[in-house]
Amino acid sequence: MEYKLSDRAKLLSPSVTLAIDAKAKELKASGVDVVGFGTGQPDFDTPDFIKDAAKNALDDGFTKYTQAAGIPELRQAVADKFKRENGLEYKPSQIVVSCGGKHSCYNIMMALCQEGDEVLIPAPYWLSYPEMVKLAGATPVVVEASDATEFKITPDQLRAAITPNTRLLIFNTPGNPTGTVYTPEEAKAIGDVCVEHGIMILSDEIYEHLLYDGAVHQSVATCSPEHQAHTIVTHGFAKAWSMTGWRLGFIAAPEPIAKKISAIQSHSTSNPTSFAQVGGVAALNGSMDHLKVWLEEFDKRRKYAFEKLNTLKGVSCCNAKGAFYLFPNISGTGLKSGEFCAKLLEKQNVAAVPGAAFGADDNFRFSYATSMEQIEKGLARIEAFCNSL
Numbered sequence: 492m493e494y495k496l497s498d499r500a501k502l503l504s505p506s507v508t509l510a511i512d513a514k515a516k517e518l519k520a521s522g523v524d525v526v527g528f529g530t531g532q533p534d535f536d537t538p539d540f541i542k543d544a545a546k547n548a549l550d551d552g553f554t555k556y557t558q559a560a561g562i563p564e565l566r567q568a569v570a571d572k573f574k575r576e577n578g579l580e581y582k583p584s585q586i587v588v589s590c591g592g593k594h595s596c597y598n599i600m601m602a603l604c605q606e607g608d609e610v611l612i613p614a615p616y617w618l619s620y621p622e623m624v625k626l627a628g629a630t631p632v633v634v635e636a637s638d639a640t641e642f643k644i645t646p647d648q649l650r651a652a653i654t655p656n657t658r659l660l661i662f663n664t665p666g667n668p669t670g671t672v673y674t675p676e677e678a679k680a681i682g683d684v685c686v687e688h689g690i691m692i693l694s695d696e697i698y699e700h701l702l703y704d705g706a707v708h709q710s711v712a713t714c715s716p717e718h719q720a721h722t723i724v725t726h727g728f729a730k731a732w733s734m735t736g737w738r739l740g741f742i743a744a745p746e747p748i749a750k751k752i753s754a755i756q757s758h759s760t761s762n763p764t765s766f767a768q769v770g771g772v773a774a775l776n777g778s779m780d781h782l783k784v785w786l787e788e789f790d791k792r793r794k795y796a797f798e799k800l801n802t803l804k805g806v807s808c809c810n811a812k813g814a815f816y817l818f819p820n821i822s823g824t825g826l827k828s829g830e831f832c833a834k835l836l837e838k839q840n841v842a843a844v845p846g847a848a849f850g851a852d853d854n855f856r857f858s859y860a861t862s863m864e865q866i867e868k869g870l871a872r873i874e875a876f877c878n879s880l
């Protein structure tokens with residue numbers, strides 16, 4: 492039968508990263524030796540002290556509804572994190588804990604954007620951003636950056652894209668899918684333009700802790716009180732604590748916005764999972780020692796993959812100092828990203844996400860959140876594939 496769907500639902504494209512992942516899993520399940528570079532999550536386990544905290548919470552019967560915006564202990568721990576690591580002052584009433592960083596971004600869009608609003612999205616972008624903008628009824632406006640600028644947009648580009656309808660800039664550094672990190676000066680320059688034009692910034696800082704080569708992350712909110720007043724920082728536990736399945740993220744926002752987001756959440760998901768929040772408290776108040784080990788491992792893989800990718804026929808890759816992605820350019824192979832990745836999976840059983848999904852059809856996303864052994868094996872296959880074209 493024909494089902495009548497909302498215009499909103501019709502506008503939506505399904506997540507390509509999850510689709511590729513599903514396809515690779517299916518092949519794997521049928522016995523094929525697939526090498527997967529499609530993943531968007533660390534290949535490390537959640538640290539034990541975090542699991543223990545959540546287990547204890549369960550055993551203590553902490554299994555009921557909590558405050559919709561998150562338990563006071565967690566909102567305090569988030570406020571403490573911003574003070575300690577970023578020098579930013581927030582009251583717990585400015586913090587909202589949600590069901591993952593993705594949910595945090597979605598809530599922001601729901602609270603700030605509507606029909607007639609334009610939202611600036613630098614490309615390459617995380618593929619959920621434009622879809623969320625559309626769900627809110629607003630219009631995504633893409634501002635393109637390329638390999639030539641290490642995938643960073645310039646203040647002039649930003650200025651040129653602003654219209655009277657511009658409501659919000661989505662700013663993601665360190666970035667997915669490119670691994671690009673804006674320097675503190677570059678981030679400030681982008682923030683300055685937004686402040687000057689009265690545009691809000693959704694600053695997605697989920698990869699804050701994943702930095703290499705001495706790169707520095709500085710939240711755009713830290714540049715001045717005015718910058719902070721124009722910024723909603725979104726963050727979460729998925730990456731630096733490898734808690735993707737826990738569904739736990741948070742925002743820090745000007746109070747009136749935090750209140751509205753909390754109200755939206757109270758009528759949609761209600762609180763994020765009670766015992767997961769207790770794990771979140773442990774994560775934020777606990778040691779980050781696990782991260783040193785992870786970063787060392789990520790960095791080894793990053794260096795190896797970066798060098799190897801740049802030797803491949805038709806491929807060039809600019810360096811990336813954050814997250815766990817590289818974003819090689821494949822225009823020299825004569826293929827666009829969709830065909831490149833489809834053939835790569837078909838001929839060599841290597842899964843990677845086509846750049847088209849991120850608004851960059853000459854690239855693909857290479858995630859090094861997998862073992863060195865898989866990276867060596869997979870890159871050898873990609874090499875054979877490129878040589879065969």
Ligand SMILES: *Cc1c(COP(=O)(O)O)cnc(C)c1O
Pocket residue numbers: 531590591592593594617663666667695697727728729730735738739740
């Ligand atoms: C992983 C990720 C998030 C958050 O993911 P959750 O699993 O929803 O916490 C947010 N933004 C970007 C750019 C990401 O890559």
